Amino acid sequence: MKSSLGVLLAAVIVVALLVFEYWQYRDEQAYRETLNTQLIQLSERVSSIDQRVQLAKSEMDKIQQNSLGGLIETANDALIQGWSAMINSVEKELERAKQGIAAQPNGSSSADPAPNNGAGSR
DSSP, X not given: OHHHXXXXXXXXXXXXXXXXXXXXXXXXXXXXXXXXXXXXHHHHHHHHHHHHHHHHHHHHHHHHXXXXXXXXXXXXXXXXXXXXXXXXXXXXXXXXXXXHHHHSOTTOOSSOSSOOOSOOOO
């Protein structure tokens, strides 16, 4: 009788532990599902906020370009590009002139064949 009572008591303890473990398992599953739901919601909120930030940045860029500082910066860039183009064209013309002078014989001068000494030719 003592042995069957001990076996019965051991079985009750084992069943109680199994029930406790199963309850912990279900509780952990519910907790994980709650966390996953919250994570998905937070991810959606972050995506929404990111889109709003990108929209705000693009609007801010437009406003900055249309502001006085933006217009001045744009005009300054255009002026610098214009000056650069003019300087490049002057450099090309100087290079052509240098090549033209180098191509002429050394003895002749194309500047003024008869120097003006004030006597004039009459």
